[in-house]
Amino acid sequence: MTKDKVTVTRRRVFHIPGYDPIHPRRYRELYRSEGAAQSKTSGYQIAVQAGSRDESFHWWAQAQIDGQSVDARIDVLVWSDIVRDSMAHSIPATYRQLIQTAWIYISTGTLRRLMWMRKGPVIAALYPVGVLLLQLLIALQLGWGLGRLAEAALNGAVSGVGLGGGLFAAIIGWLAWAVKLGILGAVSVFLLRWFKKHDNRIFAHYLMHDYAFSAQYRGATPPELSARLAGFADQISEALEDECEEVLIVGHSSGAHLAVHVIADLIRDGRVPAEGPALAFMSLGQVVPMVSFLPEAKQLRADLAFLATREDLTWVDVTAPGDGCCFALCDPVAVTGVTPPGKHWPLVISAAFTQTLSAARWKKLRWRFFRLHFQYLCAFDHPKDYDYFQITAGPLTLADRFRGRAPSKSRIDVPMSKYTSLAP
Incomplete structure (x- = not known):
């Protein structure tokens, strides 16, 4: 299911945002400010440096965590123009x-x-x-x-x-x-x-x-977005040939179901080298059912079922009941009604905002629904095993970090969708 434990010294991270018209610079500055806050709380070091302008939008994170030095390149896969x-x-x-x-x-x-x-x-x-x-x-x-x-x-x-x-x-x-x-x-x-x-x-x-935008084709992917996703797959495919220990795809909000499409296409096309970096996927604050429950979302349902059994992938789904804009602790494969035999992904866990944020900060953010929806990308006062900055710039692969971790007992894994047909 996963490779032997390795220490990460270089990582490639690809962030697929949700439906967001803002320039990707916003994500770099959020990473910079919140990473500094988290490192101060957790006792490690992380520095952020802007990437070159002639390439896709990215930045570098250099971290010292648990006595290990890690370099991570973080690319934002841009669809804000669409x-x-x-x-x-x-x-x-x-x-x-x-x-x-x-x-x-x-x-x-x-x-x-x-x-x-x-x-x-x-x-x-x-x-x-x-x-x-x-x-x-x-x-x-x-x-x-x-x-x-x-x-x-x-x-x-x-x-x-x-x-x-x-x-x-x-x-x-x-x-x-x-x-x-x-x-x-x-x-x-x-x-x-x-x-x-x-x-x-x-x-x-x-x-x-x-x-x-999600409903205009009754769940099918809009043509202009399909072409962009193919470009995303090309970028990730190049990284999988890079000299690094892990390639991590992060899909936030509606970016989660876009990541599902991209990763499924990469694996089906044979573009994930058997001896290459560990392939990991982390879905954050996902709203997959908003699309997968629609009648024409056949390809998304097929991709969900396909990824659910992959042994060349680690998939962790992180949500929080305090985030009113996501389907918290809902297993996106199971609730869509496409659970295949041998399913073992995703691992559904909670970011537990009421426990990982201080009482004062929770009180301040509780009714700021859109801000809470971005909390997964921010610092926590009392982080547990979910720490966005250790996951993206730390020495452990996603597989090793959550190895042996039980899924949330409060997860919802009962089939709910009326439509369960899959693309051939």
Whole structure:
């Protein structure tokens, strides 16, 4: 299942972000600041150096952990440009997305089955629907109210000068009606644009685009993303020929199911050398069921089943019940209903935010849902066996670090999906 224990001196790490339009520089600076905080807490040393600009976006981490020196190159596999393009929709198009996405999840029965597992991510999915509808209602009501006031004022002015009656009165009535509709439209457009401009505070448009992107092909991978994933596989394949002890793929949030596709393709294509570096996969805060439960996610379901039995892979799935934006402790293979004979991946464990964060920090972060969703990439006050920086820049392979580790007793591994067909 795993190779003999080795000491890692060089590691290649590939980070696949979730649906994030921000430049990958954000991840480097997060690694730098949070790595410094974790090393101070845990008593090791880690330094971060930017990589050369003429290559894919990456940085170097040099660490001294447990008396061992480790060099790690960390590449961000970028698809933020695809994310930005998918978010470049007009306001009417966003509301059309809302209707289409809601219909797909409700009509297929997927939404109901997702709620059987964890209500947190389903609430997160319904949040943009509720907020966008509320924004539309506020805009229409305010526009209609101001239009009514303008109509009444115009009719009152005409009556006040005694010009009522006959054809002129009818013209004034039509004019007042047109003014009311004009004000309704102008105020509604202004408010909806204002809401969108300030979406960086409430994330309603952002989340709507996120769920719509995953659902637009009813679970199948969008063509432009498929081409990008093939490029990711090429980058990782080159690293597997490198002189290092481990190649680690990290998939965060929706990046987890993208990583599943990439790794499955690499292994099927015979691009994982038998005598090469150890191949490891760590899924963090995954939302795999949001896609794998959809009817056309046949390739994703096939890839999940394929990776579940691989002996040339170590797969650890890390979530936390305190993260309301993920399917915490839900085994993505099992709940999707594609458990094959001989399944032994993933190892499902909890980052246990309530135990690994101090009481003061947990109190501060508890209701900051989006920040908590990124906690897996950050420092912990009382880290246990999950320490992102020791995993990415420490001397142990992922296999050795979690060797003998029992899965979480609270994991959910009951089949839930209505759709279980696999791609041939």
